Amino acid sequence: MQLFGAFRAILVVGILLFTMQGCASKEESINNQSASYWYDKIIRSIAISALTKADDYYSSLHSEHPSSPLLPQAMLMLATAHAQFDELILSQYYLDEYLKRFGSEGEREYVSFMRVKNAFLDYRHPNRNQKFLDETIETIESFTQTYPDSAYLPMVRHMLLRLELGRETMKEEIAALYDRIEKPQAAQFYRQKERMSMVDAHYVKPAEVFWMRALFE
The missing domain is CATH 1.10.287 (Helix Hairpins)
Incomplete structure (x- = not known):
């Protein structure tokens, strides 16, 4: 009987260890993805108006792939999406970050115009x-x-x-x-x-x- 109890305890511990290892592997696989994976997640989240999720995915893209060519486009998409939902402070944040890091002269002109438009819309009263x-x-x-x-x-x-x-x-x-x-x-x-x-x-x-x-x- 004691032998059976010991075997049962070992079995439970083994199952727990296996489960924890599986969770750790899953967490690792979620956190370590390609830039295109996070970019796709951002697009899909914006498409269904889940901007908080999109911001989270942008954070992952930015932290895991800080030099990705997809980063500036993601910034502009999020800036536009937040402006459309009247979240002008967040929109302005992405535009400011974009101007600090990226952009040809033509792109900078467009982003500067978006900043002007946001400032105008933000003055409501x-x-x-x-x-x-x-x-x-x-x-x-x-x-x-x-x-x-x-x-x-x-x-x-x-x-x-x-x-x-x-x-x-x-x-x-x-x-x-x-x-x-x-x-x-x-x-x-x-x-x-x-x-x-x-x-x-x-x-x-x-x-x-x-x-x-x-x-x-």
Whole structure:
């Protein structure tokens, strides 16, 4: 009976060791894959909108194959996918990383345009953050100076115009606020700040804000 018990214990231990070895082998096989394997996983994950999975697979591709020619394309795919899902911070991260490491002049122009577009889309609330608005305008103006002959220039200028209109509206609202609290000098200061040369502030239509949000702004 004792012999049978010992044999049974040995058998259980053997099964456990075999199972653990199998799991370790499986883990090793998952972690050590070709660059094309991880690239394919990224594409498939993006196709089904599983961007968290795609980010994980990109991390594996980046850590196991840091010099792979598939890496820059994976960055651009993920940047585009995150932008489409309104995850602009993650999109901007991939674009910044791409500009640091890769790209011909033409590719860098496209990526820089995507960064400008993300910055424009990220400025959603025209009455909230003046500093962020100014920084976004500076980003767009920098693009126009760096790429004066860019094919994207008409779109970039349209973005710039809309943001500058928003800035004019913000100045007038701040001035009106100072009028209400009887501080005419401060109101005059904001009305006399540098304005857009192509637009008369009297013709700037204020941005339409949802009434409930307007209560808090």
